Amino acid sequence: IKADAAVSLSNLSQVYDGGPRPVTATTSPPGLPVTITYSGSAPVPSAFGSYAVVATIDSPNYQGGASGTLTITGQPLAAWQTQNFTPAQITAGEAADAADPDHDGLENLAEYALGTDPNHATPPLTGSLGPSGFSITFTRPKGLPGVTYAAGSSADLAAWTPVTLSIITDGPVQTVRVTDPLNLGDPARRFLRLKFTR
Numbered sequence: 001i002k003a004d005a006a007v008s009l010s011n012l013s014q015v016y017d018g019g020p021r022p023v024t025a026t027t028s029p030p031g032l033p034v035t036i037t038y039s040g041s042a043p044v045p046s047a048f049g050s051y052a053v054v055a056t057i058d059s060p061n062y063q064g065g066a067s068g069t070l071t072i073t074g075q076p077l078a079a080w081q082t083q084n085f086t087p088a089q090i091t092a093g094e095a096a097d098a099a100d101p102d103h104d105g106l107e108n109l110a111e112y113a114l115g116t117d118p119n120h121a122t123p124p125l126t127g128s129l130g131p132s133g134f135s136i137t138f139t140r141p142k143g144l145p146g147v148t149y150a151a152g153s154s155a156d157l158a159a160w161t162p163v164t165l166s167i168i169t170d171g172p173v174q175t176v177r178v179t180d181p182l183n184l185g186d187p188a189r190r191f192l193r194l195k196f197t198r
């Protein structure tokens with residue numbers, strides 16, 4: 001008869017860095033061998049997403065296990081600010097959401113949302129006219145936890161109609177397109193915008 005042992009899981013919330021993101025299993029009594037699966041598979045995941053974690057003690061003398069969910073998300077905004085700005089710049093307000101230290105017209109929150117460098121000028125996003133309407137295509141890091149994306153179209157820059165964001169290619173960096181189908185108002189006078197909020 002096997003004795004009961006406890007398993008506790010930690011590191012269930014992790015940030016994507018391109019490498020495997022394993023959880024940690026601790027046993028009581030300590031040091032027991034543990035088998036861990038992620039959504040039914042042994043390989044440790046590295047991609048964005050949520051994974052069902054099952055940890056089972058693999059011992060001839062003990063039995064027990066635990067389960068949880070591993071979530072791999074993008075880099076938090078505060079970590080991005082620390083990575084791109086010195087403590088002096090942060091204190092001076094250059095890392096604030098609405099600041100634009102490289103004077104390229106993109107505020108820091110937009111630079112974070114688009115995955116661009118806030119200290120080097122980024123070329124402006126440009127639109128294109130196609131069979132489905134007027135579109136803007138952009139790339140963004142997947143799974144950023146600190147920002148919400150929205151888009152809208154307008155004929156007068158006052159009233160905005162929501163526009164759907166469509167993921168064209170998925171991966172660590174996603175390609176996203178927003179399209180105004182030009183079915184409202186004067187198709188020759190339409191505006192399209194992206195909006196980033198915390």
